Amino acid sequence: MKHKVVCSGIAVLDRVYSFERLPLTPGKHIARGYRENGGGMAATAAVSIVALGGRASWFGRLGADATGETLLGMLRRLGVEADGATIVPGGQSPSAGVTLDAEGERVLCVYPGSNLPEEAPIPPEALDGAGAVLADPRWVNGAEQVFAMARARGLPSVLDAELGPSHILQRLAPQAGHAVFSERGLVDFTGIAEPEAGLARAAATLPGIVAVTLGARGSLWWQRGDIVALPAPRIVACDTTGCGDVFHGAYALALAEGADTLPAARFATAAAALKAANGNGWEGMPDRAAVEALLREAW
Template sequence: MNQAKVLCVGVAVLDNIFAVEQIPREPTKVFAKSFGLTGGGPAANGAVTAARLGGAASLWARVGDDAVGQIIVGELAGCGVDVSLVRRIPGGRSGVSSVLIDSEGDRFITAFADRTLQTDPSWLPLETIRDYDVVLCDVRWPAASQVVLQAARDQGVTTVLDADLTSDDAVERLIGFADYSIFSAPALERLSGTPDFAAALRIVQEQTSGIVGVTLGEEGFAWLAEGELRACPAFRVATVDTLAAGDVFHGAFALAVGEGLATADAGRLASAAAALKCTRWGGRAGIPNRTEVEQFMASSSQPVASETPIKIT
């Protein structure tokens, strides 16, 4: 199999991760059991995932020209991601997050994003998108995602949208441009207005001709194909840390699509990669490689993903 070329577009940040017994419910001081400093951000984590799973990953993103930006770019390069088009914005401040992870693997995130960081995507070399097998866009830099998704469509390149929660209408504006819009459950509920994911998928399907799907954590992955609901059961694991699991799913899914896998097979590979990541502490540091994922799938008793319509009761 030829190495699939994956272009990821969006945000790259630096995560400060603290392991605590419990996430505090009131103002107090908490002493962490452990600490990790690692890169984060949906597009950046997607690119690292694609690289670790054997793809050739490139990232188009912005960071500040501060010390944090230098750390972000250096780590991504060390992970095998092409960062030649990660722009350092003069005077800008790079994104950072403070993440508390409790003993159950649940997390509490406080994030900073410089709202004055340049959003103009006109410097991106859109004409080179045809050189990639697949494009993955997040919703944190919507101005870039929109022009990239449109250019990819014009050039016949498959696209995947990481449709996560935002504070604006970015998801609604972008899903019509994507071949695959893979939602988080909260983002799907927000856009559709219903917590019933099967009904919600049918509602958002009206806004795009592409495939719509949703990641459901322990309940797996579901999507619509020709109006029928399909599902990929979740892999059962002992959860240590869920940070970056959704990003890993999207990065693995995009790579699989770029390799030519069908939606069901791409969903199973992505589910396995995300599940393995959840067994490891440290956000991005826990992203598995391709051999680990394939061995995990081979040893798992999880049912094969279904291309047969299912009924949800």
């Protein structure tokens, strides 16, 4: 049986320009490569869930434009259920410019779209058969809808607490059963730069599981009044774009399958590491066999 996760949030068309080194000065810079990939936190998480052997339904808002049509086609081709997306005539779909260096580091400039209604609906029956939900902070109303429905059904709920306006994270994090911050998102939420201190502050105010991801340094988890550090495996990164989104998707899938917090986090760590090694946007998602093979190694 494939376990289902309902994902609410943003989908983005990434336009990726590759360089040997990231441009650091204004002016004209000649890229050595170009490609278009799917991106966006919730949509990327949904794609990763399917690649890892689960089912994913994505709910979000797109304009009735070429970018939105491209994104929907990508999602459906990769097995994500996207019939619940809200398509808005006159809306402009999200897109991003990404500069990428030879070490896999990147700079993203994200345009979140325009004329996309905050009040777009997610029907309650969307959660039929689901084992967990996931949401990002780019669509607040969508996150609140799936979190409320998950609470009513007793399902795990995961917030991808990426960087964003503090008031949005303050609003959404208490509604999630699992608030998993990026390092910058935790700073936005707490105002504290040091991750351990920031995690302790967040845990003092939030009712559920609280964690922070730290990229190649692994992640920190608040467990029974203490911090548990989970390391990440050493890999050669090709492209770190979307790795945090893959982490959240894999974590939500593991919860839907019944895993406890720390085993789910280790599963997610392996999936994110393999995504960094693979690169190649949505086409580079690791499969279940690769993740399970990495989990058998000591790291």
